[in-house]
């Protein structure tokens with residue numbers, strides 16, 4: 006199993022591992038992101054079995070013992086399964102998550118006390134600025150949230166826009182069609198009355214890059230892509246109510 010390393014924005018690195026047979030015959034990529042600022046931040050830890058490959062990939066970019074922050078979207082194995090393995094090799098790293106996630110899970114699960122991030126709170130990493138955005142149940146799980154790196158305009162979307170198969174690290178192509186096609190056969194998003202509003206709020210950030218957890222990163226007018234996903238769920242919810 007090989008973990009690819011690519012720089013998808015200035016000093017933002019994507020670690021990508023294709024797992025065959027997941028979500029269909031083309032397999033699924035599992036991607037983690039490193040923001041290489043003065044205070045280095047890892048977004049997503051990967052599952053525990055992937056830790057040797059992902060940490061070796063990260064060690065090609067930085068001294069991983071210097072990681073300062075480890076954060077993620079929501080509590081699931083691919084987002085945070087290897088959190089404690091990372092904490093063991095990065096003695097100064099602080100696990101960070103939204104307040105709900107700390108209360109319902111991380112205060113108990115993490116080997117080191119977590120830092121609860123408020124909705125909208127900005128971490129000044131020194132050269133990069135990361136804003137935590139609570140998105141409860143989007144893509145799924147009550148504790149869900151995303152991060153937005155303000156200097157590069159990069160939105161880390163977690164499972165939103167998930168698409169199967171391997172591909173380029175960075176694309177300017179269509180990330181909407183493949184995501185909607187997969188959602189129709191594998192409805193993993195917990196569409197709620199707030200889903201559409203949250204997606205439109207994310208669109209209003211006008212991100213220049215989208216860092217997908219499962220699929221290529223996207224460069225271009227991400228506002229259009231986020232509005233398209235909002236429209237898809239709006240229609241889906243209206244259809245459900247009309248039944």
Ligand SMILES: [Fe+2]
Pocket residue numbers: 079081084144145164
């Ligand atoms: Fe997930």
Ligand SMILES: [Fe+2]
Pocket residue numbers: 083084163164218219
């Ligand atoms: Fe995921």
